[in-house]
Amino acid sequence: MPERPGDPVNNTRRYGMSRKRLFICVAAGLVLAIGGAGCSIGGDKETVTTTVTVGETTPTGGTGGTGKTVKIVASVPPTDHGWLGAISKDAKAAAEQFDDVEFELLEAADADSQAQQIEQAIADKPDVLVVLPQDGAALTPVAQKAEKAGIPVVNIDRLFTAPDAATATILGDNYQIGVLAAEYIADQLNCQGNVVEIQGLAGISVTTDRTKGFTDTLKKACPGGGIKIVASQPGDFNPDKGLTVMENILQAQTDIDAVYTHDDDMAQGVVQAIRNAGRDDEMFLTGVGGSQDAMQQIEEGGLYRATFLYNPNMAASAVNMARLIGLGQGFSELVPPEVPRMLVVPAAVVTKDNVSEYEQYAFD
Amino acid sequence: MSGRTEASGTSRGGALAQRAKGLEFQEYALAIVVVLLFVAGSILKPETFPTWDNVRNMLTQASVVGVLAIGMTFVIATAGIDLSVGSMVAAAGVFGGILIGDDGTSSLVFILGAILFATFLGSVNATSIAYGRVVPFIATLAMFSVGRGLALLLNDKLPVSLLDLNGGSFGDPQPFSLLWFGTGRIFGIPVSVFVLLAVTILGWIVLNRTRYGRYVIAVGGNREAARIAGVPVRRIIFSVYVLSGFLAGISTVLLCARLGSASPVSGNLYELDAIGAVVIGGTSLAGGRATIVGTFLGVLTFALIFSLMTQLNLSTEIQQVTKGLIVLGAVLLQRPEARY
Numbered sequence: 001m002p003e004r005p006g007d008p009v010n011n012t013r014r015y016g017m018s019r020k021r022l023f024i025c026v027a028a029g030l031v032l033a034i035g036g037a038g039c040s041i042g043g044d045k046e047t048v049t050t051t052v053t054v055g056e057t058t059p060t061g062g063t064g065g066t067g068k069t070v071k072i073v074a075s076v077p078p079t080d081h082g083w084l085g086a087i088s089k090d091a092k093a094a095a096e097q098f099d100d101v102e103f104e105l106l107e108a109a110d111a112d113s114q115a116q117q118i119e120q121a122i123a124d125k126p127d128v129l130v131v132l133p134q135d136g137a138a139l140t141p142v143a144q145k146a147e148k149a150g151i152p153v154v155n156i157d158r159l160f161t162a163p164d165a166a167t168a169t170i171l172g173d174n175y176q177i178g179v180l181a182a183e184y185i186a187d188q189l190n191c192q193g194n195v196v197e198i199q200g201l202a203g204i205s206v207t208t209d210r211t212k213g214f215t216d217t218l219k220k221a222c223p224g225g226g227i228k229i230v231a232s233q234p235g236d237f238n239p240d241k242g243l244t245v246m247e248n249i250l251q252a253q254t255d256i257d258a259v260y261t262h263d264d265d266m267a268q269g270v271v272q273a274i275r276n277a278g279r280d281d282e283m284f285l286t287g288v289g290g291s292q293d294a295m296q297q298i299e300e301g302g303l304y305r306a307t308f309l310y311n312p313n314m315a316a317s318a319v320n321m322a323r324l325i326g327l328g329q330g331f332s333e334l335v336p337p338e339v340p341r342m343l344v345v346p347a348a349v350v351t352k353d354n355v356s357e358y359e360q361y362a363f364d
Numbered sequence: 365m366s367g368r369t370e371a372s373g374t375s376r377g378g379a380l381a382q383r384a385k386g387l388e389f390q391e392y393a394l395a396i397v398v399v400l401l402f403v404a405g406s407i408l409k410p411e412t413f414p415t416w417d418n419v420r421n422m423l424t425q426a427s428v429v430g431v432l433a434i435g436m437t438f439v440i441a442t443a444g445i446d447l448s449v450g451s452m453v454a455a456a457g458v459f460g461g462i463l464i465g466d467d468g469t470s471s472l473v474f475i476l477g478a479i480l481f482a483t484f485l486g487s488v489n490a491t492s493i494a495y496g497r498v499v500p501f502i503a504t505l506a507m508f509s510v511g512r513g514l515a516l517l518l519n520d521k522l523p524v525s526l527l528d529l530n531g532g533s534f535g536d537p538q539p540f541s542l543l544w545f546g547t548g549r550i551f552g553i554p555v556s557v558f559v560l561l562a563v564t565i566l567g568w569i570v571l572n573r574t575r576y577g578r579y580v581i582a583v584g585g586n587r588e589a590a591r592i593a594g595v596p597v598r599r600i601i602f603s604v605y606v607l608s609g610f611l612a613g614i615s616t617v618l619l620c621a622r623l624g625s626a627s628p629v630s631g632n633l634y635e636l637d638a639i640g641a642v643v644i645g646g647t648s649l650a651g652g653r654a655t656i657v658g659t660f661l662g663v664l665t666f667a668l669i670f671s672l673m674t675q676l677n678l679s680t681e682i683q684q685v686t687k688g689l690i691v692l693g694a695v696l697l698q699r700p701e702a703r704y
Contacts, residue, residue: 202680203680231677233674236632239625240623240630244670247424248421248671249675251415251421251671252409252412252674265627268623268625272623272625276546276547276622364522
């Protein structure tokens, strides 16, 4: 508030303000300013200011010829996981393609610090914010705040819970991942067998959608109900949790035909549990994501039979969208002059037959 | 005989006897919880739960946190805390992993590298607490953060595959190869369980039967009195954090051996499980009272709860509520009447 003295509403109010209230306002402003300054010094920022000149054709939208620079700030959860690491790499790479983009990537340790980082970013007044929230619901208010301050927000993958929190959204189709996995497993097992599901982190939409798509489709694909989900437990996208959970399930279930895991990184722990038990001939396993490790194992054949690509290059698309929004342009191939509100990136089945086509998208 | 060591004053006779009785009951109570959980599992899953294979599986799983918890018992006995063990496990694993390089196939390099690095991180904790006079909570909270950061930094956020160290073959690993520590067996008992038992027994002897153990308890019970009595307080405090780091290194080996890789995200929140096991075992967070047997039973309790609930395929929310209630119930059950 105190930062906008020109605001007419603010001005009229301020004259009528009691002294005490004025003091509180100023104090609050000071605290914000100090807090903000502290953040900008202490925060683990990584600034990528691009000076690369692009000689080749620029993707959709063109340069616009305005000479305007678009300042984009992206905020992502900690990239300690293969897929999230790929997200930040792809976003940076996309920003480097444009000489009219000034790009900054912020990494937050958790939802709270991500909210603080975004607050701070709003104060810096970038042209567009790109946010992959740690937790969509928790970060909705701060995204709404950005939108109200006139900074468009591009939301990646994990949805905000209010429609006015983002100008545009790009996401993978987690429900479809479940659908593809169910179709694949139903087909491989001829609708007959026991399936184990190792889920991601409990309580987030990614996990519930991947589970729901799977169970819904399994019912449709095998109306007789020949496939039984004998165990369904969260592995928190973490290899050592995947290992211990699978070890216990292997104890309880003497007959398993297929394992549907929600993530390639976590699946490595599950694979290890099965191998340690010497039961790798009994069942096969599928992953999600598209990591190099998974693709390599799929190519070699054996336990790891398929993964469902959840392409992290949606982050690159998000940066492209943010740039177009900043320039006030739309996709040149589409009729309207604005960027669409919602883009859904399709998932793909990667098996031994087609793994060579998808290896280019694999991440470490 | 009670496996508990206490910094008792000079009170003798009836009061002491009564207290000892209460304390003994406390340990038996946790043993009863362990038995009850096992019986419950055997009733609910009669074909698969009460099997030798399953017991072996639970003990193997318990070994990782169990080794950490023994170290944590010594730390908590001095009225300290070590919040960094999970992060040290991750950092030590990745450090050992990058030592191997592309061509090396030596398990020993990984094992020694991981243990030495964890011990080094532990001695950083030890130095800042014993000589820098930093509160243990803060010093180890800093290491919690630094350790996790190092784990991510050391190999550019990527896990290191250790499968080459296993010779690629599963089932009958070579003695003292990394895989041997994960899946190898001696007389049908997993090597990792031998490691856990060895660490537990050594911990019990050191805490209960050596002067060092008495010093640890004395420092936690009354630091000033210990100092006046000639206990080298600083050195004792220093040593327990080094020990905790060293055991985190051993725990790393046990985990990575089973996982076949060293992941920078592994060991997440292991410190809570370790601290929880120590405290439900009856060791006092205020220091001066510690029990290795109790810690061991606490570790078994957690392992049983986790194993049983996954095997019953309970949903996450039910698991969390149940786990919380069992832990609370176990603590209430073993609360001695004379604690206040």
